[in-house]
Amino acid sequence: MEPYWVRIAKQRMRDLGVTQSDLLDVFNVTTRGAVGHYFSGRSAIDVDQLEALSKKLGVRIDYYESSDNRLALDDVERMLDSWLLKFAQADLVEYKTDITTLKKLMLSSLSD
Template sequence: MKNTKVLTPEQLDDAKRLKALYESKKKNLGITQQDIADALDITQGAVGHYLNGRNALNLSAALTFSRLLQVPVSDFSPSLAKEVDAASLPALDKNVTYAGPYEPKGRYPMLSWVSAGQWEEAMEPYSISEINEWYESDVPIQGTGFWLKVEGDSMTAPIGQSIPEGHSVLVDTGREAKNGSLVVAKLTDANEATFKKLVIDGGQRYLKGLNPSWPMTPINGNCRIIGVVVESKVRYV
């Protein structure tokens, strides 16, 4: 018989407060349980378990709910808000948490979209001497890594996951692309690479922008996945 973990009264109260906030704000924010599921990379049913007190909130989920509902964690979970405070750097705002010491795993070149689109197996599409920009990352890379700068608004979303123009994304050419992966791909009829979300539905594969106004593009033999995006960041100086 499967054991069901019983939530504490405090955890149940957290769920009640969270559900009340979601119900009161979802219309004005234009947010759905599926939007939350996409941001958390879980199923819509799992989101319902959080809201209905079947699964206890953890800190990571609480921070995502906080961001999407535009409320502090303390509005629905005083106990998890204390964890946020405990993890925060003293000199920073309480919504900024300390993730530990930065330990770079490697340095990777910033390529142009044309160079990325010309990627061939077992062959670098660039000359090391021609690369002027190299940036570090602490993400473990399984293949060969390179950075690209996001152009256009196809990956800009009003809510949930969003990677606007100007952000830099790190591409791992050795990581397997799965349903929901953010990928850099090359269509046979294009000279440059493109950055989209990979959607696999009923055996059919699509490239989809995070911007809801961009339609999904079905792909088959006309597309080659160059790599999976594993990090996004933006510089202000």
């Protein structure tokens, strides 16, 4: 089974039309084959390379899948209920619409 970071990177590469040859600078190598060694596990990716790969592909790529860092929409909704009201009560923001409408808009953008 391929590492999590490889699955995410390959999918993003397909989406963007990026090839392993386009990643020579990320891994500081001179051949596509050398890049392939990272994707096959023959060479170990380091933190700097993973960060450079994330930047190159325009998406955060973690080494491991970490479901505990991801929130369900229900969790986000509860946080928004609390935060939006607290921001308004503290006079940190002034909403031009009601909080419920704002929350629905924010949640819909996350589920797209």
